[in-house]
Amino acid sequence: MTSAYQHLHRTFSRLSRFGHLSAIAGWDMQTMMPPQGNQARSEALAEMSVLCHGILTAPEVGQWLAQAHQETLNDVEQANLREMQVAYQNAVLLPASLVEAKSLAGARCEHAWRSQRPANDWQGFAANLKEVVRLTREEAEIRAQAGGTSRYDALLAVFEPGMTSAQLDGLFGDLKQWLPDLLQKVVAKQQAEPCLTPTGPFDLEKQRQLGLQVMSLLGFNFDGGRLDVSTHPFCGGVPEDVRITTRYNEQEFLSAMMGVIHETGHARYEQNLPREWLGQPVALARSTAVHESQSLLFEMQLSRSEPFLKVLQPLATHMFGNQPALEVENFVRLNQRVQPGLIRVDADEVSYPAHVILRYEIEKALVEGEIEVDDIPALWDEKMQAYLGLDTRGNYRDGCMQDIHWTDGAFGYFPTYTLGAMYAAQLFQTANRAIPTLQRDIAEGDLSALFEWLRQNIWQHGSRFPTAALITNATGEPLNPAYFRQHLESRYL
């Protein structure tokens, strides 16, 4: 007789296979699809999303979940069942009408935002955003009642299970104490250090070749993945076939190179998820923040460190020829430059947390109903002034309208960027203790011990352990923000 667990296993395999087709079609949409394919593609993906929601929330799935808890399961199966339960619960709570309404309002808001942002049209944007916020609050209320949490915590749990706003308040409250001061000191210190800007143009095909070389150095498996171009870089595809993207600017190659490194961090996590459980929830990456910890470990901890920049520099000059701005000392400075700015995605790692904390504070208040959409611009200006010393008044385009996240209702996502940075620092410093030769290895371009450590401590576990357990197993303690502070102070002061 087929056990309830076996039924669930088969159901989640089917979902994973259908998800495979959506992932590839989604990647294609951003990289290959000609414009006239858009409507048919959107309809096809929406039809698939309705199908998968129906499969996941079918009554028998709920019954199998209840029965499976009574069956004899090994450790991995129990972890898989826990993840199945979370996926089911997250999906089944919301009435189909709310899912559809939120999806439509989000699509409308995002679509309009693409022209409203360049037009600096806050009023037009706010009208759409209000509807997204209204539906998000409805969703949060339903999730909060089911989970016995606050509304914001209920949304946070979708992206980062186990994390709470109480914990975030502590982490971010601490950061706010020392970060603005650190930032000022670093900026003052760097003002005394001249830094030349490289002179382009930098041939796009050569930039691509450099990206491929760096991916090879970082262990990307090209038999199970690709590098392509898209407007917004991302890591997509499926674990068996990971597709990363970047974008090129003929005048400046370092952003694309560091972008490739960042996505390669995501990609190696995906490429090294546990093969034997593939297609099951337990084989998926642990969480948004843990995923970001891998990209930031690759980009910030490893690749912007002086020893590894000295490995990257000859690759760059070999490709583009040398010039004073690409000499070693200047190359290091270029890649460690700190400069508070208006735009989050362009931010260095010292000012980045300020962007995140600002958004966290605003979105939490918004979801909890303590503020309304009309209050956002004033709060944004006030916090940008306080945290980064920048005046953004009237500049909605480069202020509260700069991100895509809120347009389609992804409230609760922003904190994972800084959580990822903190996990990355903690993991990297632990790896340095565990591998005594690591700094020398890195200087020689030999990353094998680092990758083996990551494979054993993070990648191979998929979602087998909750995040707190995964991090404690890997580093000997739960999330400790002191590592991040120590990293920033030792690199930049």
Add this chain to the structure above:
Amino acid sequence: MTSAYQHLHRTFSRLSRFGHLSAIAGWDMQTMMPPQGNQARSEALAEMSVLCHGILTAPEVGQWLAQAHQETLNDVEQANLREMQVAYQNAVLLPASLVEAKSLAGARCEHAWRSQRPANDWQGFAANLKEVVRLTREEAEIRAQAGGTSRYDALLAVFEPGMTSAQLDGLFGDLKQWLPDLLQKVVAKQQAEPCLTPTGPFDLEKQRQLGLQVMSLLGFNFDGGRLDVSTHPFCGGVPEDVRITTRYNEQEFLSAMMGVIHETGHARYEQNLPREWLGQPVALARSTAVHESQSLLFEMQLSRSEPFLKVLQPLATHMFGNQPALEVENFVRLNQRVQPGLIRVDADEVSYPAHVILRYEIEKALVEGEIEVDDIPALWDEKMQAYLGLDTRGNYRDGCMQDIHWTDGAFGYFPTYTLGAMYAAQLFQTANRAIPTLQRDIAEGDLSALFEWLRQNIWQHGSRFPTAALITNATGEPLNPAYFRQHLESRYL
């Protein structure tokens, strides 16, 4: 209340959307996918094919079809209902166990064939092929009993509804009377005409640029399609986003160029299918042979004609520089060269029908149980000798093992190539009568009147009319092979 027809409309829309995802994932598999993606992709596509089979053959679909015949429908809806009925009937006849067994046996046979063919391993191949033939006969028997036809006719109807082996016997019997003689005469005539071979290498990026130029000239819509590279050229994707492929050889560019033209013929049919019914069966291309008529009209009727070769020649020399072999007279000869050879896909249009007739005669006898798999090599040798004067004994690789079609059980497909050639000749000669300036237009590179004629007479109708009606409406008479003979004689004698 929702009518039965509306239920069907919704069901076929869903199938079309799911088919969209499979089409893009299938295209990706041939053009983009790294090798390690293969297993997961195959599983995802198989899961989708099971889903779609289930949706199409659900009991309520049968009931809706019966009810819809009683409802008030306009002409297009009636045609759509007819096509839905055919799709349902084709799918519902076969037990799921047979579909799965045939799919597995076909996949196994095809997979092994990829290494057996280069190894010339007929014995190994025959063992797998026997199982495919056994299951194909089972399928044919079921379809034949349901349709009251012969077994081979039942398979033929899947690819070419309305066509029968009685009609093919007539058409091909006639061809066999005059084709071998014509072929001999053409070869003798061309032996007196010296023909130089172009000297490479021909830069692959330039070959791609030439292909894109020719596609533009032929009206390909790049906002709704792409050109890429694959081992076996094809036209895929969906009507809103048509993906054609080619392959390049650095020593020889004419094959890739003519291949692009051929696929562009398929693509323009797809890109001009009726937009207002998209997603419904009535909006699909009429049949395999009608599809091939469009690619062959573009390649053989138009592009290998002397006036259009004189339009193509300056594009080629502009791209690659001139050389004696690319001078106009030699360029025309190169593209009109007739040379009987062992390989069907490399054949010129005079010897091509001989390849098709040979396969038709063998596969019909095989399906009807008049011969067995072990009889194929001897029959192949005998017919190659009789129709093309070539000795293939012992050369299975370039003989009866050269094609992929039989490996996965596509019996009944081969005749559509030559039916397509005949339709192409009939359509092109009709267009020439309907557009008195056509030959002059073509010489000037102005194809707008030809495309408008094709749009009005073929493309815009999708599957609204049965093939015989479509051709009669377009040309004033049903399929008449005299046009094809006349075309070959006037071009080559």
